[in-house]
């Protein structure tokens with residue numbers, strides 16, 4: 001059986017007319033001889049609206065009830081899409097995460113998919129039905145509703161594709177993966193082919209076009225991924241393994257930026273590896289995802305430790321450090337909430353030297369202060385003041401050939 005999993009994001013189903021257009025696109029695929037499973041996100045900004053309703057009730061909404069609320073968004077979208085398919089003369093059936101037994105871990109709003117039971121999908125195929133599934137949601141062993149984190153419908157799609165041995169097509173409001181978010185760099189170029197490794201880096205560094213775990217899972221289970229526009233027939237982006245087919249011959253494939261982190265600097269810590277372990281061990285115990293770290297030892301045996309964490313984890317970091325300050329009063333800390341983390345990503349960095357130098361040259365020529373830097377085999381990330389984000393993106397876009405040439 002030739003199965004394809006298609007995922008349509010929130011903007012793609014943002015209105016009744018768009019839902020009807022998506023139905024036509026699905027019908028076209030069906031007419032090509034495919035069994036189609038469709039994963040849908042909540043309509044338009046529904047999830048944001050549900051979140052603000054919850055925040056209007058409480059600053060710290062109960063996590064279980066939050067998932068009870070958030071899962072309603074996708075349920076509206078699947079039923080409407082299914083109705084649209086039926087009204088156009090096709091058999092279709094919609095399923096929630098619970099109905100398909102999309103089993104997840106129990107951490108509300110950050111759950112991970114453990115398994116999916118596909119028996120109802122197969123039964124629906126036998127009845128010649130198009131299957132429409134709610135993205136972003138699952139259920140625990142105790143039948144509690146969970147969600148997978150913002151943007152998680154991509155991961156629902158890849159997980160179903162993995163389970164069905166199908167290819168996965170992600171349809172969204174842009175024509176594919178670009179060298180940089182086209183909302184932040186209007187002249188960004190569309191990339192025809194990108195490797196899983198580069199796409200994983202881009203997704204984790206702020207390219208919100210794909211949920212990080214979706215790319216990770218597609219890489220792990222070798223699921224062919226294709227990202228394209230819901231609203232046009234232009235070819236999109238193929239995500240593939242390195243060396244599978246020729247890629248573009250560029251050193252830097254793309255760029256990403258992220259305004260979601262803060263920089264914490266701890267001053268006057270007694271210098272020891274044990275203290276580094278204590279600090280980062282306690283952050284890890286409380287599930288804080290630390291990204292960049294730098295530390296410096298002063299002549300009088302003290303450490304300055306600087307690190308970046310997501311904004312929402314600030315109170316945890318402050319709690320940990322202030323407890324420590326009660327033991328050692330000279331410990332101090334500073335928080336910088338106005339940072340932008342900019343990254344360039346490219347497999348070409350493995351074989352080409354001088355990329356970091358190129359970044360520093362552009363920053364130096366424009367008097368831009370770099371507050372922190374980290375590198376890995378295929379990426380360089382650096383922190384600048386958030387008010388310089390746009391300027392840096394434009395300079396790097398031009399400097400590294402990430403923009404369209406007129």
Ligand code: ADP
Pocket residue numbers: 008009010011012041151171172173174176177178179180181182183202206207208209210254
């Ligand atoms: P959907 O609702 O379809 O899941 P998202 O908003 O999650 O859509 O993802 C699409 C958006 O991702 C685009 O509108 C674009 O602004 C943003 N984006 C961020 N980085 C990139 C990138 N490198 N290439 C394309 N789009 C990107």
Ligand code: ASP
Pocket residue numbers: 009010041042047048073135136149150151152153154
């Ligand atoms: N509706 C969810 C969100 O807005 C899931 C998704 O769009 O993938 O985050």
Ligand code: MG
Pocket residue numbers: 009151154208209210211
């Ligand atoms: Mg998305």
